[in-house]
Amino acid sequence: MTRVILLNKPFDVLSQFTDKGSEVSTRRTLSDFVNVPGVYAAGRLDRDSEGLLILTDDGKLQHRIAHPKNKMTKSYWAQVEGAPSDDALAQLRSGVQLKDGMTRPAKARKIPEPAQLWPRTPPIRFRKNVPDSWIELTISEGRNRQVRRMTAAVGHPTLRLIRYRVGSWTLDGIPTGAWVETSV
Known part of the structure; x- marks a missing residue:
């Protein structure tokens, strides 16, 4: 088994x-x-x-x-710096140019902070003058540090990254x- x-x-x-x-x-x-x-x-x-x-x-x-x-899909919750605009999300959805080539289109949407979230040790760095927000990103490839590189490429560096789903798990x-x- x-x-x-x-x-x-x-x-x-x-x-x-x-x-x-x-x-x-x-x-x-x-x-x-x-x-x-x-x-x-x-x-x-x-x-x-x-x-x-x-x-x-x-x-x-x-x-x-x-x-x-x-192409097994994987969904991530990313706490990112700033508040991604509709344009930034559209870029993620159409694919982002990275140094190693264009990514496949992703599913991307803003989400509230996940309800079942646990505290991270150590916590992320808090900056009073820089807001943060959460997005859910679903990709079907797995390049090295891909989600972090994608969010940075659209102007919203990842502060915390949690893989929520792989396939149906x-x-x-x-x-x-x-x-x-x-x-x-």
């Missing part, structure tokens, strides 16, 4: 089970949260991003989730640092 684990990865955690970056490391890894042998992350979530990370023991499923050719009901096992 295929194992599928949905982890709500906290901020400042590597998306791998060991830290190969140094001999004596204090960086947290997946092994600090998931003690299930034989499962591996299907894709990556940057250390400074939070949210849904799927782990599985099925290599074919791992490939289907992670490989860009499969969501974070609903999973506290930060916790995981649940589900089916394919």
Whole structure:
């Protein structure tokens, strides 16, 4: 039977089970949260991003989730600097020119701060004179730091990034640092 684990990865955690970056490391890894042998992350979530990370023991499923050719959609909640205009959202929806080429069109909309949001440790830097707001961005590719680069390209750098959904799996009901096992 295929194992599928949905982890709500906290901020400042590597998306791998060991830290190969140094001999004596204090960086947290997946092994600090998931003690299930034989499962591996299907894709990556940057250390400074939070949210849904799927782990599985099925290599074919791992490939289907992670490989860009499969175009599995992923939705993110991004707390961004400023208040994106309709024009900025339209740019995200039509694709954004990045250094490595044009992105596929995304779904982009303003959202209120998510109700089920947990506090981030450490909190984002608060600037009294610079407002922030939330957008939901759904993409079907997964370039390195893509959402952050897209929001910056339209003039709204990302302050906090949470992956909410991958395919049909969501974070609903999973506290930060916790995981649940589900089916394919």
